[in-house]
Amino acid sequence: xxxxxxxxxxxxxxxxxxxxxxxxxxxxxSVQPTGTGWFERWSTEAVDxxxxxxxxxxxxxxxxxxxxxxxxxxxxxxxxxxxESFRVRLARSDRPDADQARSGRFDATAIVEYRLPLDGIxxxxxxxASFRLGPRGWxxxxxxxxxxxxxxxxxxxxxxxxxxxxxxxxxxxxxAGLGGMAEQARQDVAGFWSAKWPKTAVVVLPSEARxxxxxxxxxxxxxxxxxxxxxxxxxxxxxxxxxxxxxxxRMAPLAREIVLRHEITHVAQDALPRENVPxxxxxxxADYSGYRGSGVPDSLVGAELFAEVRASGAPTxxxxxxxxxxxxxxxxxxxxxxxxxxxxxxxxxxxGEDELVPFYVAVSRGDGSTQQRxxxxxxxxxxxxxxxxRAQWQAWLRANA
Numbered sequence: 001x002x003x004x005x006x007x008x009x010x011x012x013x014x015x016x017x018x019x020x021x022x023x024x025x026x027x028x029x030s031v032q033p034t035g036t037g038w039f040e041r042w043s044t045e046a047v048d049x050x051x052x053x054x055x056x057x058x059x060x061x062x063x064x065x066x067x068x069x070x071x072x073x074x075x076x077x078x079x080x081x082x083x084e085s086f087r088v089r090l091a092r093s094d095r096p097d098a099d100q101a102r103s104g105r106f107d108a109t110a111i112v113e114y115r116l117p118l119d120g121i122x123x124x125x126x127x128x129a130s131f132r133l134g135p136r137g138w139x140x141x142x143x144x145x146x147x148x149x150x151x152x153x154x155x156x157x158x159x160x161x162x163x164x165x166x167x168x169x170x171x172x173x174x175x176a177g178l179g180g181m182a183e184q185a186r187q188d189v190a191g192f193w194s195a196k197w198p199k200t201a202v203v204v205l206p207s208e209a210r211x212x213x214x215x216x217x218x219x220x221x222x223x224x225x226x227x228x229x230x231x232x233x234x235x236x237x238x239x240x241x242x243x244x245x246x247x248x249x250r251m252a253p254l255a256r257e258i259v260l261r262h263e264i265t266h267v268a269q270d271a272l273p274r275e276n277v278p279x280x281x282x283x284x285x286a287d288y289s290g291y292r293g294s295g296v297p298d299s300l301v302g303a304e305l306f307a308e309v310r311a312s313g314a315p316t317x318x319x320x321x322x323x324x325x326x327x328x329x330x331x332x333x334x335x336x337x338x339x340x341x342x343x344x345x346x347x348x349x350x351x352g353e354d355e356l357v358p359f360y361v362a363v364s365r366g367d368g369s370t371q372q373r374x375x376x377x378x379x380x381x382x383x384x385x386x387x388x389x390r391a392q393w394q395a396w397l398r399a400n401a
Contacts, residue, residue: 058137058138059090059106059108059129059131059138059140060089060090062131062138062139062140063088063089063090063110063129063140063143064087064088064089066140067087067088067110067112067140067143068086068088070140070142070143071088071112071127071143071145071152075154075155076155077151077152077153077154077155077156078151079155080151080155080156080157080158080170081116081151081156081158081167082116082117082158083114083115083116083117084114084115084116084117084120085113085114085115085122086112086113086114086115087112087113087114088110088111088112088113088127088129088143089110089111089113090108090109090110090111090129091108091109091110091111091126101133104132104133104134105130105131105132105133106130106131106132106133106138107128107129107130107131108128108129108130108131109126109127109128109129110126110127110128110129110143111124111125111126111127112124112125112126112127112145113125116158116165116202117160117165118160118163118164118165118200118202119165119200119202121233121235121236121237121238122233122234122235123231123233123238124233124234125145125146125148125149126145126146127143127144127145127146128142128143128144129142129143130142130143147214147215148214148215148217149215150167150168150204150206150211150215151167152214153206153211153214153215154169154170154206154207154211155169155170156168156169156170157169157170157171157172157175159175159176159179160179161179161180161182161183162183162186162187163183163186163199163200163201164179164182164183164186164200164201164202164203165200165201165202165203166178166179166182166202166203166204166205167202167203167204167205168204168205168206168207169205169206169207172205172207174205174248174249175205178203178205178243179203181253181256181257181260182201182203182241182260182264184257185257185260185261185264186199186200186201186264188261188289188292188293189261189264189265189267189268189289192265192289192292192353192357193265193268193289193357194354194357194358195268195271195272195357195358195360195361196271197267197268197271198267198271201239201241201264201267202239202240202241203240203241203242203243203260204240204241204242204243205242205243205245205248206242206245207245208245208246209222209244209245209246209247210222212224212227212242212244215229215242216229216242220326221242222244222246223326224244225243225244225247225259226241226242226243226244226247226248226259226262226263227241227242227244228240228241228242228263228266228267228270229241229242230270230274237270237271239266239267239270241260241263241264241266241267243259254294254295254296257294258290258291258294258296259290261289261290261292262286262287262289262290263286265285265286265289265290266282266286269282269285269286269360272360272361272364272365273364273365274364276363276364276365276366276370276373277360277363277364278318278321278363278370278374279319279321279324279340280318280319280324280336280339280340280343281340281343281344281360281363282340283324283337283340283341284337284339284340284341284342284343284344285340285344285356285357285360287301287337287338287340287341287344288341288344288345288348288356291341298345298400299400301338301341302338302341302342302345302400303334303338304331304334304335304338305334305335305338305339305342305397305401306338306397306400306401307401308335309397309398309401310401313398314393314394314395314397314398314401315339315394315397316394317390318339318340318343318390318393319336319339319340323336324336324337342393342396342397342400343389343393344356345396346389346392346393346396347359347382347389349396350392350396351382355381355382358381359377359378359381359382362376362377362380362381363377371386374386375387
């Protein structure tokens with residue numbers, strides 16, 4: 001395999017951690033389930049009264065006591081995860097209606113809450129919980145998670161290397177080696193990224209590419225080289241780097257290093273407001289960081305873009321958001337990524353590498369339209385207009401193509 005690495009698509013998947021409070025389910029104290037006709041005698045009013053009295057605590061207790069064992073029952077998939085905390089609760093104050101009470105069947109949405117070591121952020125995932133009513137009250141009979149964590153699909157092992165946590169298939173020898181490589185990539189990014197960020201990373205390596213689709217919540221997940229997931233957490237962003245094993249296994253070590261630096265740069269970027277930065281700058285700076293220090297010549301990094309410049313001249317504008325669409329041909333998307341990389345490469349040449357992250361931060365925290373934020377950031381950091389930077393980018397492309 002050559003040194004040219006395919007473009008690295010970072011998909012921001014927004015998934016609310018959920019909100020709610022723990023409630024429970026319990027048969028009314030006034031009803032004694034000793035006869036065969038007690039369901040028919042249980043009226044809607046009796047159910048409502050029981051809930052209003054706060055007697056509904058059993059499901060909450062069941063989830064706390066049996067939730068983790070229910071998730072772990074089929075494959076023991078959770079046993080390899082050193083959770084700092086783990087709890088299952090009901091997601092909302094739902095209650096069985098009269099028909100559900102009479103049938104003794106109740107389905108609800110649960111929240112699985114956990115903290116991983118090193119990461120430390122409280123994560124909330126949804127799960128479908130089913131309860132059945134028996135002589136001793138409501139009993140949890142099944143708990144089916146949303147599938148957004150690797151252990152929802154297969155038994156896992158977790159390794160911690162420096163400030164990186166790697167989650168991978170249990171018994172997979174790649175996990176330990178990935179930990180050391182990801183930690184080196186994290187250190188490389190930390191040496192470059194001058195803005196504040198957690199300086200930690202959680203990297204996920206599933207056993208099969210098909211698992212990327214449920215993990216990232218996209219039909220095209222398995223088509224990606226790697227994906228950086230971002231979700232809103234109750235205590236901060238939940239960020240995961242997910243690698244495609246079918247691509248990762250075929251990569252040379254240098255390509256793996258580049259991918260990891262690129263994706264961990266997205267982790268650093270995600271500590272800042274994400275919606276204010278155009279994709280060409282987000283991906284261009286991540287590519288710059290990924291290739292930084294790799295020794296890969298510019299002619300290979302920007303191959304598709306340079307070919308376009310030689311054929312039809314330098315582009316007049318930086319890529320629009322639509323030019324990163326996954327449905328576009330690969331070479332077209334690669335040229336869009338390379339345009340952002342070339343802009344960052346030009347800034348490093350003309351103004352110094354140390355100006356890149358401050359420029360990104362200024363754009364991220366700016367006000368007004370995208371154009372206004374870019375212009376204000378250029379004036380603040382480099383002392384020139386963004387139009388001047390764009391003209392310098394075009395000249396740099398013509399000189400290097």
